[in-house]
Amino acid sequence: MIILKYRKTGSARYISHIDVLRGMGRILRRAGLEPTFSQGFNPHMNLYFSPPIALGLGSVAEYMAVDIPEVSPEDFLKKYNAAAPDGLKGISAEYAEKNPNFAANVKAFVYRTELKGSAEALAKIEKIKDVYNITYTQKGETVTKDVGALIRKIERRGDSEFFFTLAAGAEVLRPDRLLKQLEVDFGIEYSLPEVTKTEQLFGVDNPR
Numbered sequence: 001m002i003i004l005k006y007r008k009t010g011s012a013r014y015i016s017h018i019d020v021l022r023g024m025g026r027i028l029r030r031a032g033l034e035p036t037f038s039q040g041f042n043p044h045m046n047l048y049f050s051p052p053i054a055l056g057l058g059s060v061a062e063y064m065a066v067d068i069p070e071v072s073p074e075d076f077l078k079k080y081n082a083a084a085p086d087g088l089k090g091i092s093a094e095y096a097e098k099n100p101n102f103a104a105n106v107k108a109f110v111y112r113t114e115l116k117g118s119a120e121a122l123a124k125i126e127k128i129k130d131v132y133n134i135t136y137t138q139k140g141e142t143v144t145k146d147v148g149a150l151i152r153k154i155e156r157r158g159d160s161e162f163f164f165t166l167a168a169g170a171e172v173l174r175p176d177r178l179l180k181q182l183e184v185d186f187g188i189e190y191s192l193p194e195v196t197k198t199e200q201l202f203g204v205d206n207p208r
Contacts, residue, residue: 001068002094002096003094003100004064004092005092007089009058009060010087012085012086012088017053033066033068045066048099049064050063050064051102051103051106057195060196061110062197077092080093105202106201107168108168108201109200110199110201111197111198112195113161113179113190113194113195114162114190115188115190116188125156125186132151134180151166151173163198175195176192
């Protein structure tokens with residue numbers, strides 16, 4: 001099995017997860033790569049993806065596992081990239097003996113973005129922990145939720161660069177919802193298209 005690490009950048013940020021799944025099949029066919037297929041009435045390629053990213057956000061850390069025999073990771077990456085559009089180019093490929101089960105094993109995502117605001121406001125954001133309430137709209141209803149436990153880490157580098165490590169798995173904290181609340185509470189400015197997922201963590205301290 002091949003594990004492909006790929007980017008989702010540029011205009012590809014606005015492609016839904018379902019369309020990415022379909023598009024990957026077309027890319028592999030164009031590349032002349034032949035994964036195994038499932039059995040049954042409606043067979044499909046044996047492809048396994050890491051949890052989806054919210055529409056409009058960029059990523060340099062998306063993963064796809066491909067059950068494909070007799071192809072080296074190096075050859076797979078070369079052929080894949082020759083057929084893939086710029087926004088979905090592969091970054092690396094490696095061999096794995098079995099399906100890594102991304103859905104069960106990914107525990108957190110790391111997002112990078114730039115925040116603009118007063119020195120006081122940015123300093124307060126660095127110190128958020130334990131309890132932090134956000135309010136957002138879900139299915140037409142207003143929801144207020146304490147997400148303090150879902151914020152694993154906030155790291156500031158330099159004046160305005162922030163890295164947010166947010167929970168994944170059974171409970172997920174979307175970065176757009178967190179940033180919107182930070183804007184309300186602290187008066188900061190941010191650009192959603194500049195939010196980029198940089199890592200996926202298998203266990204809180206184990207980045208791939």
